[in-house]
Amino acid sequence: MEENPGFFWTVLSFLVVIGPLVFVHELGHYFVGRWFGVKADAFSIGFGREITGWTDRRGTRWKIGWLPLGGYVKFAGDMGPASQPSKEWLSMPAEERARMFQGKPVWQRFLIVAAGPVTNFLFAIIIFSGFLLTYGQQQTPPVIAGVVSASAAAQAGLRAGDRILSISGKTVDRFEDIAMIVSLRPEQPLRIEAEREGRRIEVVAVPQTRVERDRFGNEFRKGLLGVTPAGSVIEPVPATAVVGLAVRQTVDIVTMSIEGIGQIITGRRSVKELGGPLKIAQYSGQQASLGLEALIWFMAIISINLGFINLLPIPLLDGGHLFFYMIEAVRRKPLAPEAQEWAFRTGIAALLTLMIFVTLNDLASFGLWSKLGGLIG
Structure with a gap:
């Protein structure tokens, strides 16, 4: 007999999983940005209208949005989806611009953006290290x-x-x-x-x-x-070997993710195996029902996948920004704003298409279409 947690338990478990992982991801961006002296205007967990929030003494607005499917850090001087400076930024004095995101050298912007996915990997490594020390x-x-x-x-x-x-x-x-x-x-x-x-x-x-x-x-x-x-x-695992083994586990999971995607692209695996937020929510509830340890392990797996997906060279994701920064480093100047805008519009369309597809996939795995077909028939 199948066992499945209820709807409210599933939603609560999903928030418990995704909220901290988004927070950790954005915290990576935030701390490296602060390290390089960049002011953060806003730090948001979730998108859309603000539910609650506060402003700290540095002027950063910390807030929670009503749609808990991601988050963002808005740095001063980073004013567009393609990280292009606005006219207001360009009109600022040079000394003030130097303290903002777009005023930083390309290698610093690269590290600020890369810090999010890297922090997700570090979070998983810490969890794996704890399990290895505890259970061997x-x-x-x-x-x-x-x-x-x-x-x-x-x-x-x-x-x-x-x-x-x-x-x-x-x-x-x-x-x-x-x-x-x-x-x-x-x-x-x-x-x-x-x-x-x-x-x-x-x-x-x-x-x-x-x-x-x-x-x-x-x-x-x-x-x-x-x-x-x-x-x-x-x-038992010696304390000196824990981190190395945890890193290897993380690398193995990333490798399996890459190979799994490759098999789907080449047709060796069905696209039905792709899952989205609804599937993550379902698994979150199921793992939470197995106990705290299972839920923490699941969080580590999702953290790795969150870091991996964000490193894909798709405009709008961190990997897309990193790709443009690498081009800028080679060319010694950024791509034309028009080219970046075109790329980011394409990226938005691709991500929306993928989100719709995986959501329909999730609903199909729940048997929704067959149930609707039965009602209509």
């Missing part, structure tokens, strides 16, 4: 204890006792790495290097597809190799 890490040796009959591993010729060394060029240090690498690649030929009785062997396996359902009824399509370990080994 699974460190099961990558030695095959059993091979499932008629599985991809059996067909490739893998045997019990083989030690997996790498899969498709990715080093395997522990048995848990096998599932991480294989699960994202169903029906995709994988070159596997293993050690058997002191000698190296190489085989090619094509993971089978398994569709799993969790307790909430969510379906997941995974690649399955068909090998089992001798057992699960959990070892």
Whole structure:
């Protein structure tokens, strides 16, 4: 029987997840901007009409908007969607302009913008570090204890006792790495290097597809190799190694996100797997119902994805600004305002189209269209 939290619990959980992550993201922009001496006019969590807020002694307006799907920091001198200075800014004295965002060198503007996504990654690394210190890490040796009959591993010729060394060029240090690498690649030929009785062997396996359902009824399509370990080994992690392992976990998740998007673009995965805010809200409620630890872990995953998405070179996102700053650094002058405006208008249209698509996708995954079809029929 499927278990799903109620509507109000889902909404509350979504706000608990997305609010702090947006705050952390914007705080990265804010603090690096302050470090370089840039005044912030406004710091907003959410868009649209202000619900509540206050003005600090530096003149920054801290506020909460009614639409909790993002946020922004408005720096003095950063007055347009394409970060183009206004006529009012250009008419200011040079000394005053030098203290504003557009008056800063391109490398400082680059760091201010990059600080948001970087802070999201740092937030996830801190969470992963806490889990590693508290619970340790699974460190099961990558030695095959059993091979499932008629599985991809059996067909490739893998045997019990083989030690997996790498899969498709990715080093395997522990048995848990096998599932991480294989699960994202169903029906995709994988070159596997293993050690058997002191000698190296190489085989090619094509993971089978398994569709799993969790307790909430969510379906997941995974690649399955068909090998089992001798057992699960959990070892404590030395404090000196925690950050390095947390960084590796973060990099692995970003890599999986990139590969997943690539598979959707190339048609190896269905576009139905793309989710938007509604899906995040649904998963937030589900993870919150599993307990605080599950919700915190989920926040780390969403934080990584928020940082990754914002680094995409799409106008209007942080990555779009960074892309233009790199062009400006190479050309020694910014692109023409007309070119930037055209790019940002295109970016807005692309993002709106994507938002509509993923929202329709989310509604379809909830079964809305089939229910409407039943009512009409």
